[in-house]
Amino acid sequence: xxxxxxxxxxxxxxxxxxxxxxxxxxxxxxxxxxxxxxxxxxxxxxxxxxxxxxxxxxxxxxxxxxxxxxxxxxxxxxxxxxxxxxxxxxxxxxxxxxxxxxxxxxxxxxxxxxxxxxxxxxxxxxxxxxxxxxxxxxxxxxxxxxxxxxxxxxxxxxxxxxxxxxxxxxxxxxxxxxxxxxxxxxxxxxxxxxxxxxxxxxxxxxxxxxxxxxxxxxxxxxxxxxxxxxxxxx
Amino acid sequence: xxxxxxxxxxxxxxxxxxxxxxxxxxxxxxxxxxxxxxxxxxxxxxxxxxxxxxxxxxxxxxxxxxxxxxxxxxxxxxxxxxxxxxxxxxxxxxxxxxxxxxxxxxxxxxxxxxxxxxxxxxxxxxxxxxxxxxxxxxxxxxxxxxxxxxxxxxxxxxxxxxxxxxxxxxxxxxxxxxxxxxxxxxxxxxxxxxxxxxxxxxxxxxxxxxxxxxxxxxxxxxxxxxxxxxxxxxxx
Numbered sequence: 001x002x003x004x005x006x007x008x009x010x011x012x013x014x015x016x017x018x019x020x021x022x023x024x025x026x027x028x029x030x031x032x033x034x035x036x037x038x039x040x041x042x043x044x045x046x047x048x049x050x051x052x053x054x055x056x057x058x059x060x061x062x063x064x065x066x067x068x069x070x071x072x073x074x075x076x077x078x079x080x081x082x083x084x085x086x087x088x089x090x091x092x093x094x095x096x097x098x099x100x101x102x103x104x105x106x107x108x109x110x111x112x113x114x115x116x117x118x119x120x121x122x123x124x125x126x127x128x129x130x131x132x133x134x135x136x137x138x139x140x141x142x143x144x145x146x147x148x149x150x151x152x153x154x155x156x157x158x159x160x161x162x163x164x165x166x167x168x169x170x171x172x173x174x175x176x177x178x179x180x181x182x183x184x185x186x187x188x189x190x191x192x193x194x195x196x197x198x199x200x201x202x203x204x205x206x207x208x209x210x211x212x213x214x215x216x217x218x219x220x221x222x223x224x225x226x227x228x229x230x231x232x233x234x
Numbered sequence: 235x236x237x238x239x240x241x242x243x244x245x246x247x248x249x250x251x252x253x254x255x256x257x258x259x260x261x262x263x264x265x266x267x268x269x270x271x272x273x274x275x276x277x278x279x280x281x282x283x284x285x286x287x288x289x290x291x292x293x294x295x296x297x298x299x300x301x302x303x304x305x306x307x308x309x310x311x312x313x314x315x316x317x318x319x320x321x322x323x324x325x326x327x328x329x330x331x332x333x334x335x336x337x338x339x340x341x342x343x344x345x346x347x348x349x350x351x352x353x354x355x356x357x358x359x360x361x362x363x364x365x366x367x368x369x370x371x372x373x374x375x376x377x378x379x380x381x382x383x384x385x386x387x388x389x390x391x392x393x394x395x396x397x398x399x400x401x402x403x404x405x406x407x408x409x410x411x412x413x414x415x416x417x418x419x420x421x422x423x424x425x426x427x428x429x430x431x432x433x434x435x436x437x438x439x440x441x442x443x444x445x446x447x448x449x450x451x452x453x454x455x456x457x458x459x460x461x462x463x464x465x466x467x468x469x470x
Binding site: 126129130132133135136137138139143147150151152 | 286288303307319330333
């Protein structure tokens, strides 16, 4: 209990004094995760819409694989990205290992299946409603996809938030590909792992509370922006 | 180039090997309102969907007076259960115009005129999904008519509606027909058929048993099944 209390006090102190190191790693956490989230959404949403609108032979298989990949173990993703980006790997020349870019790549891989699966669920239901009407109106494939994505925007927001949640709290992959280097690739989760290993539970807990607060704040901000609770049901 | 006459020869639509409607031979031309009647399961919906092109034509031919893709653009369909897009009432009505590449401002203006005509102007900015059954159907009709189609199919648009909603929808349809839109509409309400029909198609077990001017059909049906149906007997 004492540790928890110390952690809370520590968290409050870090926040109040705007501890420069805390600010830095918090901003890096946000930068990495939000960048990964935006990229992942640009990939996952069209994929989800295409899977809803188009009938092709391997559709069911693709959906099943996407669903399975929702539970992709981050450590394994980290390992694979590490191997690909390491000096001797195929993308070694790019020199991306142990940079925030590598962390973003790993996070994108982790959250794309999650976002695409959740988005697909709601887009599929909406497509079932719209199917006859859009066909009757001769909407092109692109128009169908755009109509679905626009009209399901609230559900897509939920999918994006799920992706954000998974990415911001993720430690296994970014630890491996980022390396937790001070001033370069250290983020909240890797810092927590480090401080826990060092035995500085109060600081680790403090960082943990900051992380939770950050996740809640981002969710609230996005809901406010999307006016989810204010108007309509979609 | 005109859309009509429409020539249908031996048209059949099947699903999983089962014939839903057909074979049907019919010609659609002229002006006015054609009412499709027949007992439940007689293939009214399937016939309309097949003619409109949203149900697969398994056999036979459907020939418009203009090329197919042109023909598809000149017609609209109103479903029995109205499909309401998850956007505002105004955006729902503007949607088909936007699909056709009409600029946003123009589309909204033209849509608003129709929203007013169907009496939904107070709801224009509300979510379409907030509308009641009758209002949703009026929305669907406005959305069908906003593109000024030559031909509109309506699949039992007044099913599960009553009273004033039916009267308003019938008034809209009569008005549209008077201004030159050809209407093909199914119903199981004989009263509605009497009020609206210029021409009647009587369907039974997927086949067109009788078709002709409404006055003739209603006073002097030629087939036993049509006579039984008009008498209010249960026709299976």
